[in-house]
Amino acid sequence: MSTFFKQIYRYTRPRAYRHNENLWPYVKIARAPSGEITSLRYRGESVKIQKISSLQRRHTGNILITATGPSINDMDFSRFPAMPVMGVNGAYALRDKINFQFYVIVDMTFIDKKIEMVQGVISDPAITLFTTLHGVVKIINAFTTSKIQCKVVIIEDACYKIYERKVIPVQILDTYRNAKDVSICPGHKHIAFSNDIRSGIFDAGTVVYWALQIAAFMGFQTVYIAGLDMNNFAQPRFYENETNKLPCFLDEKFASLIEPAFRHASIVLKKKGVTVKNLSKHSALGNDIFEKVDFYDVH
Incomplete structure (x- = not known):
């Protein structure tokens, strides 16, 4: 993005809007009353x-979310x-x-480092891709709009909405306490779960938390x-090896953010009548969060 426009943006807006500096003035959006970006x-x-x-x-019914832990290598999806x-x-x-x-x-580093995988996703008309506006811009810059054959849905981090003030973790409670579709974790006020992703999705250090809300x-x-x-966490993801693996920072966030966020999600989802089953038998997330079931016992 132009350094000239970036500097103008920085000098004309408070620091809390800094997450938009690479988008302005190239990106124009419109929102629905629900909050979602519609154009x-x-x-x-x-x-x-x-x-x-x-x-x-x-x-309705069932859905499988495929994450990227090494246990994937032990599963026969056929x-x-x-x-x-x-x-x-x-x-x-x-x-x-x-x-x-x-x-x-939603990981911009993944787009930068694994662009060939991103190309495969956007080339498939059968796929609906959920990504942030920053992700859409990166994809267009890399491939042009004409190469995007999949359907694209723009999702937003509820704390970093486009052209709006960012919400730091300690502000989540005050910002969203009256939002009827947001469930804030009683024991961790910096953790929340969105029941209506049109107004944003809450991050918890892992893309699977986004996927659950979706x-x-x-x-x-x-x-x-x-x-x-x-x-x-030191092991490569199922599709990596020791020479090409990307850094993993999940271990730094597991106890303080990831584990309590999934625990909160399990409570929220049970109240909604949604059942979550963990196919990773040795997952660090306990049975009291998501029931662990054997991959080959699912019928």
Whole structure:
């Protein structure tokens, strides 16, 4: 992005708006009363996006979320029951074994470092890709708009909404205490779960937390998660090896953020009638959070 425009943006807006500096003035958006971004223009060109509202409670039944822990290597997906599949980040390495209907990418470093996987996702018309506006911009800059064959849904971090003031963790309670579709964790005021992703999704250090909020919003009643190991963080992800693995910082956030966030999500989802089953037998997340089931016992 132009350094000139970035400097103008910095000098004309408070620091709390700094997360938008690479977008202005190239990105123009419109929002619905629900809060979701409904139209996008980038560098004067209209970008086709699917409205989040069109997906609300559109689905029922089961969904499989494929994360990227090493336990994926022990799973034979040809023996898993047919159901919609949502991939995250490098799960696309399973493309020869799984047909993805949904995909979530919110890690900008992943887009930078694994661009060939991103290219595969955006080239598939059968996939609905959930990504941030920053992700859309990165993809367009890398491939051009014409190369995007998948459907694109823009999602936002509820604490870093586009052209709005950022919300730091200690401000989450005061900012969202009266939002009827936001559930704030009683014991950890910096942790929340969104029941209506049109107004933003809450981060908890891992893309799977985003995926859970999306799946519940779409109406799925049973969520199976593969590869949610949350241990052996020094090991490569299932699609990596020691020479090409990306850094992993989950161990630094597990006790203070990730574990309590998933514990909170389990409570919220149970109240909504959504069941989550963890297919990683040795996951660091206990049975009291998500029930662990054997991959080959799912029918």
